[in-house]
Amino acid sequence: MLKNYFKIAWRNILRNKFRTAIHVLGLSIGISICFLIFNVVFHAHSFDKFHPDGDRIFRVTTQSIYRGNIYPNPGVPFPLGEQIEEEISGIEESTHIYTLSETIIGIPSRDTNLGRQKGVLLASEDFFKVFPREWVIGSEDQALVKPNSTVLSEETAKSYFPDLSPEEIIGQEIVYFNQDSISAVVTGIVKTYPENSDLEFGSFVSMSSIETMKNKSRFNIDSWDAVTSNSQLFVKIPENVDPSSLESEFPAMVSKYIEMEGDDERTHAMQPISEVHFTDALYLNQPANRLILNGLMILGAIILVLACLNFINLETAHAINRAKEVGIRKTLGGNRAQLTNQFLSETFVIVLVATVISFGLVEILKVLSKDYLPEGFQVNYFSWVNLGFLLAFSILLTFLAGIYPALILGKYDPQRALKGERTQTGKFSFGIFLRKNLTVIQFTCSIAFVIMVLVVNSQLRFMSQQEMGFDKEAVMYVSTPFRDELNRVETFKERLSQESFVRGVSFTDDLVSSNSYSSVEVELAVDSTTQNLEVQNKLIDSAFVAVNGVKIIAGKNISNTADQVLVNNAFVKKYGFANPEEAVGQSFYYDGITRVIQGVTNDFHSLSLRSEIKPLLMVYEPEYSSLISVKLEKGSDIRMAKEKMDQLYKEMYPLESSEFKFLDEVIAKFYEDDQKLRNVMGFSSFLAILISCLGLFGLSSFTIAQRTKEIGIRKVLGATITQVLVLISREYVLLIGIAFAIASGIAWFFANQFLSIYAFKINMPYGLFVISGLFILIVCLTIVGLHAFNASQTNPAKVLKDE
Template sequence: MLKNYFKIAWRNLLRNKVRTGIHILGLSLGIAICFLIFNIVWHAYSFDNFHPDGDRIYRIVTENDYGEMKYSYPAAPGPLGDVLSQELSGVEVAGKLYTIPNTHASLPALQKNFGRKDYITFADPGFFRLFRRKWLAGNPNTALTAPNQVIISQKSAETYFPGESLDGILGKEILYVDTDSIFTTIVGVVEDYKENSDFIFQDFISYSTIKENEKEDWYGVHSWTNINSSNQLFFKTQSNYRLEEIQSGLDKITEKYYADEEDGKTTFGFESLSELHFSYPFDNEGASKTLIQGLLIIGGIILILACLNFINLETAQAIGRAKEVGIRKTLGGGKNQLVFQFLSETYLMVLFASLVGLIFSDLILKAFQSYLPEGFTITYFSAVNLAFLILFSLGLTFVSGIYPALILANYQPQRALKGEKQGSGKFSFGVFLRKNLTVLQFTASMVFLVMVMVISSQMKYVSSQPVGFEKDAVVYAHLPFMAGIEKASLFRERSSQMSFVEGASLGGDAISSAGIWTSDVRVPIDSAEVEFFTQVKNVDSSFVQVNGVTLLAGRNLRQNPNEVLVNEQFLRDAGYKSPQEALGSSIAFRQESSIIVGVMKDFNSRSLKEEIMPMIFFQAPDYYNVISIKLGKGINLSNGLTSLKEAFSEVYPYEEIDFKFLDEEIERFYEEDLRIRNILGFASVIAMLISGMGLFGLSSFTISLRMKEISLRKILGASVTQILALISRDYLVLILISIGLAAFPTYWLAKTFLQSYTYRIDMPYLQFGLGGLALLSLCLMIVGIHSYLAAQTNPAQVLKDE
């Protein structure tokens, strides 16, 4: 019986190739996108889901509330890690981690140098009780319990000691250079994680080494008020312990240790281990939950459009199969048998669409590979993907096929065999449904299309706005951390002497970057004192010239460490009436008294999504770790960068440098918005393609039903134009309704997006009209072609059987 069902279904699919092709193409696009999104989401949520008791592991999050400015970041003060297990009931074990990226590693005994690495960290014994690993050598019970011990992973062991046995390398010495030299002894080797994990670290230095080397102050782990994102604190709760009690305990710790806090309010929270990949992954390759949620919504909409397409066309063409149903029922066919028969046809189409969808998903993957995590691949025939395809195809078959199957199975045989295809009433639910489904399809297409135009306009506006400094032909690079001001100054001088370099400047970061350093400042005005938060930048005297910043009043910085520059926004917040009034004023900054010697014109140091903050520019040469270089015009960039790297190697023979173009880094501020625009652009093309195919099939079928009417009108003198207008009128009304329905959600989405920018375009109402016009043109083109062909048909061929 089952074989017979599929044989008949196969014949019916071959009988109407256009209908079958439209269904398979539409469904395959929906399946391809859903399959790809499923793999992206599965990949994102696969990180660190393999740890034992992972559902009870959390990371401390610190929140600072300064009134108008609020910050939340996954970090903990050093002392909290010492008291958490003692003062917070319900904590089974806590583990500390202090990340030290860009750390130099070497083997003194073998005189081997491995350069600077990003996979080195401080860790305490609790960390390995939280995140267990397979031990390949060493004693897990005593490892990291004493200062200057190190545990390395198998990958590091193969790098440092190729070909040696793991037990044989225990006791050997590794030298790490961060702020100072750290001599460590290997006490263990652990296996690297084979699963997806954000814990990328391969070298674990005992946390107590910080105290042993008297570096608590330097790393900022000595004070409750020093909170550094490098200092991470994890803990595992006891079984069945309520999270409300954990939060209550953290609040009590805050009240105890921050009772005298005046400038703001500090509180502690926590986030689950499953959130690590979405909030602050250690390799900076985390996933954006907002983007993933957007992908899920877009994938769902496109799949719904494909299903609506199927339902719309199948219910329309169900009329043509009325006699088939009548004969089957007359010969004893039951309703359930007919439903199963028609679902079999749907399943065959979904099956073929799934196979075509895999091809489409591979093409889409290649087109958007740069948007995906590095190394992301799809194993198409893995157990998870096969299960997804099987369950998804069955679910899709039922959702898209059940209504048309019920419509067909409910035809009355006596009326069907007489050729009565519609009910006697004037209202037809089938026609009503088809019109509304068409409206929904084009409404979604309209929303996608207009949003692409809005985002594109905003991105064009952002790229054309002056930022207040020269961003072209400026490169910057990070210097070896704490390698000394002497070497940094020498490299700056050698760079400045090159013929193609117009200037070089040292500082704490580039003039525009995603990072931010803030501090409170107190400014005496008349008899009062104004206190507010300001952005801080560590710069040298060449900063103004290299970056092309305008100095409105005063002079540049000199060698005096107490001199500072400020921007115009600083003057406004402090209450100065003019730049000249601020010159020579004394302000309390960094617990010291500083003198304002110059005022800069405002510039955007961050993205245009944010307002310009008050800024202070000061000099701290010991903390210079970025060099910015202004290149001359018309130079050979490749040769110029090569010369700069050679000069760097002469100053830092064991280091590497990576130059970045400032204008390209500024574009990264809007990278996610550009991704959203391109994804929406792709989605709008797919949505319009699916909607267009549906309209093509539906108009083809409905026009075929009206061929006799068209022929009679033509005989009675109707022109081709009149026939085109007659047929297109109904579809024109549907598209106008779609445009009207799309107006509000499109306006709301566009307004929400634009409000994320401080500097933005006005609401582009014209683009709403352009989007509607484009949609209307597509509809009229599809329907017009069918109408024109119908109007050109010889009436004699249509009416010869009458």
Template structure:
């Protein structure tokens, strides 16, 4: 019986090639996109799920409010908290302290071999391997990181540092790391296996945490004060069984109240579950947005739903054609259940075929969007989770798409079906009503997607055209050793300044515009009152203004003196000074010592355009410079200039591997996520409109065919081709107009929500909604008119000769 059903279903599919092509194209697009999104989401949620008792592990975050409504959260915590948390809170079973190092030079002294720069080195305490157990290839986990100058490396590091050695043979070997100008010597006391499953713990070299104090760097690493926050210093805890997150947070609140001066510091500590780490601040500076993942899921479901609606819409329209088939089957003894199963068998084969085509489409989509996806993600449609997902989606789509058409077809009465009475009433009733509404839903989603894409595009064009207040063309920068000699850095900058192709060279601890932010309280005396301001601090030398094309509105550049500062226009607005020249010579305190304002800078966007420009104070502290910015003279070959500058840096710092980058690339990177959203929505819009047009193509061809005799009669009675085309098209004009009106609501809501993230944004371009509606209407009418024209030009005699 089942074989017979499948055979009949297969023959029916082959006989209706246009119908099959439309269904397979639409469903395969939806299935392919959903499969790729499923794997992306599954990959994102698979990070660090393999640790034992992972549901009891939390990372301690620091939360504070700089000003009302401005909440700041960091994955870092203060150093003293890590020292006392397990002693103060009885709910803690174990703690793990980790301090991430960046751009650390790795050297193997025994072989006098320079390995290079690494971002996979960290300080760790013995509790780290207790909270996050690993398989040990050599060494004793109980003693491996208990004393200063010990280190544990992973198998991958061992293969790189000591090729050809066995794990037991590297114990006791000396390692040297150079970080921030400080040399850290340690001896290998353990070798562990690398994590094989997805993890945000990217580190391969673990130096004993006690080495920090031993190296007399406790203050430099920012671990000496409860009020000091360094995002590199992170604290993990494993709570005892039965302890909830709320209980842990309550304990952290009491602990903060005990040690932190809450009158002058509103900082607090909050626990975040380990499974949330991948979606917050992790170690490779890539934060996966849950909102973006949820958005992808919604987009995938919408596209799949559109494909299913397409199927239902077209199948209910085609039901009239199969009424006589149903009548014959019922006359020969088929009952309703058998008919439903027969039609579901056809749907199942179509969906199965669509799934196979969808595999190809999902792979093409992956290749197209590979730059949008994490480097650790690999698309594998043949893993068990993907196969299970495909089988599940085949069953769901078969039931979702096939049940209603099957019920419609199985309800036909054989007497009426064989007499053709079903066809006579086909233009009225629930069926036509459903088809019209499904068409409206399809085009509503398509129009909404397109509108959102155009709003995003308009905003991005607006941003790219905005003056930033500084020059970003032909300006390059590179990183220097963080705590290297200030004199050596100044000599390097001076040497570059002598090159004929260099306009200016500057040292600083921040780029003219970046995602970094250093804030502080500043105290400005107005008359007899000292006004407190929340300011953006920048630490630069005197050449910074010229190198970045900033303008002085009053006064002069600072002359590399620690008691001289610059402020910006927004600072003057905050303190109520209208004339920039009035600020020159006034005193400002950002710490214990007062400083003198010697110049006023124009407002420039030191952050992205999502944020308003903050009051700014520019100071001079050469000990902390690690960025070198170079402005190239006009009409120079930038590629050659870049090579020559890197050669100069290499002469002074032979172990530095960083290259010069362009400032305009940094600015462009601010909006990379937005461009990705725009690209994804553009793709979704194209797929949605394609599915809708496919559905309209099939639906219009079959519904117009039903009106062939009506059109012929109207032509005999004198109707023109134009009037016939208008007669056929007017219902579609109403449908698209309705869809446009409905699409405005979601398009406006989501576009407006996104625009609110920008301090500098466009007004809502309402005309876009009308333009998109008209464009989609023209496209839809083009499809309808292609079919209508053929019928309108048909000789009525050929159609009516049998009447």
């Protein structure tokens, strides 16, 4: 019986090639989108799910409330990482890690410098007890016990010592330099995790090595106040222990070591290891954004639903042509269940063909979206997970797309069908009602997508045209080692200044505009009262204003002394000064020094346009600055200038691998996510329109074919081609009008949500709503009009000769 179902199904599919092609194309687009999104979501959820007893491993996080502001942090104070088992009961194992930024690697035995590399981690001796690894050589019990010990991953060991065996690598010395140096001996080699993990570091250096460093104070090893995301703590709790019971012990510990003022508060929470990748992942990987993943799933569902609606719409319309087939089958003894199974089997075959074709579409989508996919993302079509997904998905899709048309076909009355009665006698037809509503739903999605694309594009254009308050053109920058020798920095600045293509050189802690935000508290006496205000701060020098084209609107520039500062106009307004001139000369207390406001600058955008312009304090503190910005002369050869400056940088810092970059590229990256959103929405709107038009093309060709006799009679009675076109098209104009009304409400809601994240934004562009609706209407009328025009050109004598 089953074989017979599929044999007949295949014959029916081949008999209706045009309709089948529309079904296969629409469904393959939906399946490919859903399959790719499934793999992206599965990839994000696969991180650190494989650790033994992973459900009992948690990361301790910190939340600080200071002056009403909330500061979440994935890190903990350094002392907590070392004393957690003494302070909190019910912990089976714990490990404290400290992630290092790019670290210079040296191999003394080979007299080689491997440059700066990622993946160096300071780890406590119990690290491999919490996160077990397979050992190539060495053991977890002894590898990180002694200071100046390091464990390498197998991949890292081969890159450091390509010609040595694991036994020969043990005992080799490696020098790690990151503001300070650690000379460590290799005590073990572990295999790389075959699964996805945020803990895939290359070098694990014993945490106790900090005690041998000259500048160990920078780690704040005794400070309970300092919290940094570099210092992270993972704990493993016993079975049947509620993590909230451990969280309840933290307040007592905090009050023991930290004295909080007023409403300030410090709390710690237990975060499951499986959640690390979705929040503040360790710096080796970009964290996955649950909001984006949920959005992708919704997007995939919309595209798939549109494809299913196409199938249902077209099949219910064509069901009338199979009425006699149903009548004959029922007369010969077929029951409704058998007929339903027959039509579902046809749907299943179409879904299978669409699934096979979708594999090719997935590869195309991977190429088109390579910049949007996670690093290291792969699609294994024949993994058990993907095979299971495709099988379950095909069955579900067959049911969703095919059950209603199958039920419609299965319930036809054989007597009426064999008599040729194809329409029901009542005035109301549920099939026609359903097809109209499905058409409305399809074009509602299409119009909403188009509106959102236009809104996002308009906001991006607005931001690109917005005055930033500084000159971003021909400004290049490079980072120097943090807290480098100031003499070397001054020498480098001097050598750069001597070049003919350089107009100015500035030494700061940050770019004039960036996504990083640093704040300080300022105590200022105004009108015999003292005001404490939290403000944004930047560390600058006297060249900062000229290099970045910032304007001083009152007072004058600083002269590279610690007691002179610049503030912006927002600072002046925040403190209540009547005008910028009144603020000049005012003194205040900050960071142990009395400072004087030397000048006031214009309100430039030190952050992206998502943020309002904040009160800004600019101070001279060169010891904490590490960024050199260079303003090039107009008309300079940019390529030649970059090559020359990179050469000077390499001569001054031979161990560094940084290069000069352009400031305007950094500004452009502020809105990289928005550009990706626009591109994704644009691609989605294209697919939505394509699928909707495919359905409309097939549906209109069928429905107009059913009305050829009506069109012929009207032409015989004197109707013009224009009147025929208006007759056929007016129904679709009404449907698009209803779709536009619904889509406008949906698009307004999401567009309003999108624009609300910007402090500087466009007004709601309602004109674009109308343009979107007219665009879809024109596309729809073009498709319907072509079919109607072809039908109207048919000779009425041919159509009516059998009457």
